[in-house]
Amino acid sequence: MYGKCGDLASAKRIFDGMKKKDVIIWNAMISGYAQNGLSDETISLFNTMKEEEVHPNKITLVVVLSACASIGALDIGKWIDEYASRRGLRHDIYVGTSLIDMYAKCGSVSCAYKIFESMTKKNRVSWNAMISALAFHGRAFEALSLFDRMLAEGDVNLPDDITFVGVLSACVHAGLVDEGYQMFSLMRCYGLAPKIEHYSCMVDLLCRAGRVEEAWVLIEKMPEKPDEVLLGAVLGACHKVKNEKIGERVMNLILHMEPSNSGNYIISSKIYARMKRWDESARMLKLMKEKGVTKTPGCSWIEIDSHVFEFLAGTLLHSQFAKEIYEVLQLQYEEMKTVADTSAVDFCVQGA
Template identity: 45%
Template sequence: MLDHGLEPDNFTFPFVLKACSALSALEVGRDIHDHVIRTRWESDVFVGAGLIDVYAKCGCVDDAREVFDRIPNRDVVLWNSMIAAYSQNGHPSDALTLCRDMVAKGFRPTVATFVTVISTSADVAALPRGREIHGFSWRRGFESQDKVKTALVDMYAKSGWVRVAWVLFEQLMEKRLVSWNAMICGYGMHGYAIEALSLFDKMREEAQVPPDHITFVGVLSACNHGGLMEEGRQFFNLMVKEYSIEPTVQHYTCMIDLLGHSGKLDEAYQLIQDMSMKPDSGVWGALLNGCKIHRNVELGELALQRLIELEPNDAGNYVLLSNIYAQAGRWEEAAKVRKLMTDRGLKKSIACSWIEVKGTVHAFLVGDSSHPRSEEIYAELELLEGLMKEAGYVPDTMPVFHDVEDDEKHNMVRSHSERLAIAFGLISTPPGTQLLVTKNLRVCEDCHTAIKFISKIVEREIIIRDVNRYHHFKDGECSCQDYW
């Protein structure tokens, strides 16, 4: 077109930019941006939306914002494009702030606006913000919009309120595949395996909606979190044979994790060998975790070797193998792995847990004493420990992989970050209030046992969202049935 001497305009550029977005062609997109500036179309909202989308797809969110700020007369589509750019690139706070600015400047949010900001709230499990947006969308008359409701189903499921997600799911006028997937995956991540599989059967039989690859990720995840070994095998075969869905890395990871948890480590390794694509770090990490659970040192060493090739700077992999050696009492090998970490300048991720109380997030590290109410927190833990021991609690120091005395191990476990967060939640909220604690690492075995005792003693539901899944503790039981 340019060779024929024709100048592109505000109809041409959006289509060309859309092609750049589809290909993530950043350099070509920058060249076209230069051409946009030379032809003075940069202030056009359609061209601007196209440029924002290119930069967002290529991870250049600051460039996208620069384009947005240079357009004087913005419309709703442009605001939505910039909000989506923040959301897609892991800037949830900026997305929510921009949404507020949009409303403050008199623009009426659309269905696309609400779906984006609700999804953003789900990604960070920012329940108070999500509930605020929920109320705002209802006040704006969007309660009958199934797309908004489906986004809310996903948000509430990811934020720990799976019962609310179910109520909204039941209210949907038309349940599309994305709606079924959101609810099935929600049940799966919370460990409600029976409910997830029952809903899957209902989707196939009553609604006659054919599942896709995302549906089976949810189903296999539910089997994994519920310890349903045979069911997981059946659904994996069903996906391939009846629905002709080619397994993705996610499906393989779920199956290998399930096999590993169940002690079928040789079968898990064979499945890796049979994969139709190259296994990624998630696959080998699932096998390594299974080796830790069942103390298989030899296969664990092999898994770590593969992980080091893929992620040479991930300290967590070295820590996991060191823990496998420690479990087997092979302290010299454990020390060698930790020395290797030191030599390579790698540091273990620090465990951190956080809880939101009255709109403020409170974060805790292991052994933390920096909180203003630290004395009260430790006093509460001391009180709880006495009541727990009376109820039959016996500390398990196995999660402490250091060659030290048991008393020292016990002191290390009792001040884990999730316990500090729970103690703070107990002294900061009225009796009966549900607590939601998020942790950046996996909950250890002793804390899992302790929280079961605590939930019964204080008569509260305590929800822990760790790096793997949700745990719902209530009346001395956990939704995972001690399988995670």
Template identity: 45%
Template sequence: MAAVVSAWMARTTTAAIGVTVIGEFPSDPKSIILKQCKTRKDLQQVHAHLIKTRLIHNPSVTENLLESAAIIIPNSLPYALSIFNSTPHPHRSAYNLMIRALTYHHSPRHSLLLFPHMSRNLVPPDHFTLAALFKACSKLPALTEGQQLHAHALKRGFHSTASVQNTLIHMYAACSSLHLARQVFDEIPHTDLVAWNSIMAGYAINNCWDHVVALFLTMREPFSGVGFDDVTLITVLTACGRLANLELGEWIAEYVEVNGMKKKLNLMTSLLDMYAKCGEVDKARVLFDELERKDVVAWSAMISGYGQANRCSEALGLFREMLRVKVDPNEATMVSVLYSCAILGAVEMGKWVHFYVRRNKLKLTVTLGTALIDFYAKCGSIENAVEVFEKMRVRNVISWTAIIHGLAGNGQGRRALELFHAMREAKVEPNDVTFIAVLSACNHVGLVEEGRELFLSMSRDCGIEPRMEHYGCMVDILGRAGLIDEAFKFVRSMPVEPNAVIWRTLLASCRVHKNVMVGEESFRQITQLEPAHSGDHILLSNIYALVGRSKDALRVRCQMREMGVKKSPGCSLIELEGVVHEFLSEDDEHSHSEEIYRATEEMIKRIKSAGYEPNTAVARIDAEGEDKVVSVSHHSEKLAIAFGLIKTQPGAAIRISKNLRVCIDCHNATKIISKMYNRKIIVRDRNRFHHFHEGSCSCNDYW
């Protein structure tokens, strides 16, 4: 027992001591101990009086003192342990209380140490003891100890007690032994609602959402004899959101309405979260607006819903409203906001979130840290991402994968490979997504041999069978490097049937390296698998145009029009002073349109003096003569860059997000702009980041 006390004493700081004057001491001091003692000093005064009057030898009084110290008064658990340790013969209820308290104070291992202490002192456990110990096993998790305690429960006949059965189900589920949890549940002769909720919660914590729904459907049957409460419905609504089961979710919504349960905030929050995850964001917003009281969970669910629906501007707008009404965000809020900031490239808002985390000393958990890494990487601030990664005390495979992927996308493929090897040295096993990230790193910097070796080691050394995405990475690695024939043979030799994405990847490489024959075959394969979209036609058209077959290029564009295939318009975003501005190619809808076009013309004129020549091959197909030059000059990223030049301080970095791949003309122009204006320009296109500085790009013109 001394080991338990010393361990806790070492971990816990002494609480600040207040002063309370206690009046006449009653013969039964329970109310004084449990209600009037507010500080450790109060407790010490009462404790001294109990010793003086010998009331300390009354077990019920001692247990009141223990409860106050262990659970009620903050930071007083070490004091409770010292009282417990000085008690000559603690009763079972004292043991039970201390086991509960240690688990409550995040020290479940010390809770389990008290069980052999009970046995040595010949204090028999009861069902309360075992239920509390099962909770401790759940927290660790400790399956072996839990099974030993289960055997003890069977031996003593406590296995039929409801509290033991329910905590036992939860313990096995928390230890990922769902078959044992289900076995306990199935062996209960008459399962009550708590047992049903326990097994459903067990499936939920293991992400077995189909089982949650199946159990609920059984509960709904008249023969089950079991109703359901808001706890049940919250679990099932979570499952509906994960499975996109809108039909069942709406059945629950109707049930809630009919049974007058709309006043339950947690239930309504789960309902709006279900709608959001099922893509019904507007229905979720109606529920959100109807809530009489909105807590941080409700705000976070709605913000997350907008983000998942790719309505990120609305997500950030709602976050600003949340701050305006003075609801403090939590970790879940921050993660959702960072996701939307990453999608929009909203650097300033994301930086504010990071500042808020530091100012409020929020713990840099794996989830929050990974969200920050992802945000900074997707906004082109890769050094900030690395800094966050290095400050994380705990990292998992997702954290490592996020930083490797971030480095790959920001043109630092070799550094990404170094981190991958460091990950292996740290004994963190890569998963299939990690290999997609590291193969992408090889792809972005042309590391063909390294890519080949990693692709082979994935199954050979890590037992991970390649998925379609891994094959796609290899096709891209070979194709970008100009090894078109090898890439074509690789596709033909794949053990799985290549999908349209694989052929599309090869088609894109054919455009870069002007390979008409393989490009035509790739396009033919795409059209056999699915209707070709605008990008496929444009890639083929560009291949023809680049080799001088303008009639064929025009024919493909005409086919697009005849088939009703519309080209996705180029769109670029720039964030200034917390506002995200959107530009379309040759667009005049912006409120500063005239000023922007004047700045664009001045910018083009200045870079032409430095050797820039517009590449009219990427102009609109229907443009003629001088219109081709104008078309190229007014691409969306050029408009966004011009706006950035006139609206930011000289020397400030300009960050642009684009929905399509950066065209060769804009890439060349931006290199010259970065040198002429002495600006760092960071452009995130559909595939990667381009960091332009002093006339060069981080991609080394390999994209």
């Protein structure tokens, strides 16, 4: 109860006070962390569970695999894969699908595909996970081919909203505008009305192709108002293809919807500068400063010996390793200086 309500401190206090804990109790605490987006804590508690020699069941595996997928903890994910194989759980439809998702999000799409092909039973979620994995890794034609395979299987696993997000994402990564329009239209054949996710894919596809006018027409046809993510994609495309007309329309909308996003002010300032409207360009940066808007620091994770470390730009959270980290960075910096790019020099000499 405490975990589901977000009171993890109380849940952990009760958990720690229990002398005997079976797999159900461990699952409840692990799930509490996972449901609240605390992937590091989820994996840490799972490691403790292993040390206590409590055997995880398929529910445990599915929850922890989701946490591994969210932060790219591949080593833990591989251990779960091996454990599932030993316990005969690898071919469970839910464990198998979670393994596909984990491997794909950790960058090992080939392992994900092997899991998919080895599954004796596949449901729509399994198909969707594999199609989305291929699309995410830029293997667009394989994703579309797998979609065709899914349709050929019959009426058992008909595509749903998530399926079409996957195939449209594949079209986005490969720049397949015509195929994207085709898939977008195909949704109606399966009784599916495009949602904002599908419109977002199409708008992204058109923006990447420089077809900003078409993207704006599509936005105006949407059954609901576009969100800031969608408008942000259009704004970025307007800056890239120098479409000031639509860019200014989008600016007015997005700054009203998302006044605390620094990127919107910066791109807006650049668009105004390109239009030679210097006062407006300066006003954007001034407005950003007046509202106290700052750029969100970048964040990354690394997994070492089954432990996940988080790094934030501009901080020293791991001060005990600071000396070693900066020594490695300095070494890499020196190596970059010694490997010079002489192609431009050769070109100048030849053209002299």
